[in-house]
Amino acid sequence: MSANALIVQKFGGSSLATMEHVRRVAERVARDRQRGCRLVVVVSAMGDATDDLLELLGQLNARPVAREVDMLLATGEQASAALMASALQALGCSAVSLTGWQAGVATDSVHRKASIVRIDTSRILRELEDGRVVIVAGFQGLSADAEITTLGRGGSDTTAVALAAALKADSCEIYSDVDGVYTADPRVVPDARRLPLISYEEMMEMAHLGAQVLQIRAVECALLNRVTIVAKSTFTEGPGTCITEVDAVEERALARAVAQERDVAKLALMGVADRPGVAHRVFAALAEAHVNVDMIIQSQPRDGLNDIAFTVSRDELPSAEEMARAAGRELGAAAVVAEQGYGKVSLVGAGMASNPGVAARMFGALASAGVNIEMISTSEIKISCLVRAQHVDHAARALHAAFGLGQQAALGRA
Amino acid sequence: MSANALIVQKFGGSSLATMEHVRRVAERVARDRQRGCRLVVVVSAMGDATDDLLELLGQLNARPVAREVDMLLATGEQASAALMASALQALGCSAVSLTGWQAGVATDSVHRKASIVRIDTSRILRELEDGRVVIVAGFQGLSADAEITTLGRGGSDTTAVALAAALKADSCEIYSDVDGVYTADPRVVPDARRLPLISYEEMMEMAHLGAQVLQIRAVECALLNRVTIVAKSTFTEGPGTCITEVDAVEERALARAVAQERDVAKLALMGVADRPGVAHRVFAALAEAHVNVDMIIQSQPRDGLNDIAFTVSRDELPSAEEMARAAGRELGAAAVVAEQGYGKVSLVGAGMASNPGVAARMFGALASAGVNIEMISTSEIKISCLVRAQHVDHAARALHAAFGLGQQAALGRA
Helix, strand or coil: CCCEEEEEEECCHHHHHHHHHHHHHHHHHHHHHHHHCCCEEECCCCCCHHHHHHHHHHCCCCCCHHHHHHHHHHHHHHHHHHHHHHHHHHCCCCEEECCCCCEEEEEECCCCCCEEEECCCCCHHHHCCCEEEEEECCEECCCCCCCCCECCCHHHEEEEEEHHEEEEEEEEEEEECCCCCCCCCCCCCCCEEEEEEEHHHHHHHHHHCCCCCCCHHHHHHHHHHCCEEEEEECCCCCCEEEEEEECCHHCCCCCEEEEEEEEEEEEEEEEECCCCCHHHHHHHHHHHHCCCCEEECCCEEEEEEEEEEEEHHHHHHHHHHHHHHHHHHCCCCEEEEEEEEEEEEECCHHHHHHHHHHHHHHHHHHHHHHCCEEEEEEEEEEEEEEEEHHHHHHHHHHHHHHCCCCCHHHHHHC | CCCCCCEEEEEEEHCCCCHHHHHHHHHHHHHHCCCCCCCEECCCCCCHHHHHHHHHHHHHHCCHHHHHHHHHHHHHEEEEEEEHHHHHHHCCEEEEECCCCCCEECCCCCCCCCCCCECCHHHHHHHHHCEEEEECCCEEECCCCECCCCCECCCCHHHHHHHHHHCCCCEEEEEEECCCCCCCCCCCCCCCCCCCEEHHHHHHHHHHCCCCCCHHHHHHHHHHHCCCCCEECCCCCCCCCCECCCCCCCCCCCEEEEEEEEEEEEEEEEECCCCCCCCHHHHHHHHHHCCCCCCCCECECCCCEEEEEEEEEEEHHHHHHHHHHHHHHCCCCEEEEEEEEEEEEEEEHHHHHHHHHHHHHHHHHHHCCCCCEEEEEEEEEEEEEEEEHHHHHHHHHHHHHHHHCCHHHHCCCC
16 A cells, blocks of 8 residues: 555444544554555444434334434444544544534435435545545435435445545455454354455355445445455454455355354245245235345245245244235145244355356255255355254355365465 | 414423433423424433533543534534434424534534524424424534534523524523522522512623523523523423513612622732732733633722732632732732632622612621621622621521512512
8 A cells, every 4th residue: 555545444333332442443543644544534333322322212212203313323423533533633643523414425315224325525635635534424424405314234334435435545444343254254164264355246145144344235335336345353453355346267266255144034835826926925025024035935836836935034033924824824825834943054156156066066065064955045156055053053164164265275375 | 472482492401311301301392382382492412411422532632622522512412402302203293303503503613612603594494384393402503614513511501592582582491400590599598589580681690600590601692682581490380580681670679689609719919019010910811821710809009019819719729829829929929818718699689780878788787697798899780798608608698688588579579
């Protein structure tokens, strides 16, 4: 990175949990500034500040108006920003904090889930020219009708990426508790290793699958704007993981990483008529109730009857089951089965789209490990298998070994 | 008050200390709204929120930049406003919260002590027309260079008065823990009674003298704009005290109330040369150190030498004494004396300007009560006497009785 590089850095709530944390982050930022980098630092609310505010609000109003929620929550990031600027100033580092609207972040007017529509960077550029580190309150913006909006959970990641795009920053660094994206969960797979590089698409699959390094929306925004993100650890040194465009054939891994998920529940409508509109009847009701359906399998029809099975997170099983039973009655299903105790193990890799043998190799590895596959779903760059929850860790280790993910570093690949 | 009256109400931090408090204030506001009043409600930060934020900041930076302090503190009132609006909405009362800048409060750019220069009421009027109760974050505004400013402690009172002026409101109600302004401190003088009416000027003297009902700056703003303030209690019913223009002769009380203050310290420079510039030398240094000097007495010169005595609050004695000793050395004072253990008792009344006998009557009452007067200072509408701290309560009771302040209600006056 050249000395005069423009870097956007983002620090999340857990990196700012206490004033001691804020001071340490400030020291890190001040060091980068002393190296000559021009810095825009996006901050989230401190630690549990957002949850604390929502808890207070919940005492007053069980169904708060989204506009007022945004007015309330936006204070969290504004306070963080002012504290971070003050911590930098205490270190002799010139800094200024900006709210979302002062930073020129214009959004649509969908409160609590606003999208950034434009960033007017003039104020930020002016502050940078004056030699200041610019601290921007993440997660927030201003709608065309001068209302404060928030971008939804994890929105500060998106603020950082959008700012990096608008400012044509040299780098966008997202800091968190972990030092990058791993080939598997290191708590489960001992030889899991940090990936130096992962494609946007792979990262989106990983984010979906529970890796908590980055919000998926921020990755989408990065992909759209071709912003390279570096995921790094706040309080340890290290190169982190680069999330970027991975085009070169040699960089397109057959299998990049193994992701796993627990607490999956399965629902099945058995013996429903095989006619148009049946699937719509089932899933429209679930969508309306905001139940997040993950895998969906419809069997080959037999005697004019189908089985439709799908998975939801265990939390959502009660409401999903209610919907499924109502739909089952209406559609004359022979039975509706709800089962807990499942998990999901997935193999992610941008190279697998052009390599049809990956799925077979994956199923073979699981069979050798004695893991029974209950459902399968695939995308261009991912294969997911539903397995019994108690088999998830074992399956993850087996896949990690079968695809040599732990060895790549030793072999000098990627 | 007519049904369609426009009322500005202000609730301070102690009225919003917990969500239960917020809910009760919301119920009160909703009742007034149901009566048909159009309401603009100014809120302070909740309870100790401002102090808590300053405490966090203090951990990071011992000398924070005022601009960043404003960014930080302004979040307190914004959060209050959003919570209050949400509490009203939970009661089925249409409401909207506005930050200072959304409410159109334009200030100068003196951070932490900004003055309101203009209020663009268009947004507030639009919300009122839409039938909403408008909750405004007090204490804050926006400078011409789009920076968030705060008005200094107690600034929410000023926000309320300035809004009442700009909106030509029918009434401006300031709510606090106490149900009005009293003829004396009821904890000290048992027959002290609530004043139905007090003039701006009298209220300013009272505010100076420690009555905590209203910030003096808000009263000045009310006087300037001829806004009538009603000081009321948040959680009890009652007419409160009306702070307004008191012109009619019969309404101009000789003595309206007794105010008292403890923790006063006295400093004296003995035997300094009686020549021009001496007083300036002493008090310019104190002003520069932001020491608040109250009473000042300069004796008649004798043998070309003067004694200069003045009072400060006990907290400020150490720094004041240091200044006084430096000035004393420079001016060749014979001695510099610093003494704690004083208090002040004052009689306030707009009618005393045109009635020269009041002072004599006051001194007589104190003499009869055996209270020795150490220093005297007077204004058009106030006479203050410095007495020993242990005599303050006794002196207040004596004056309250001598001027019949407790009896007026019984006699049906005022």
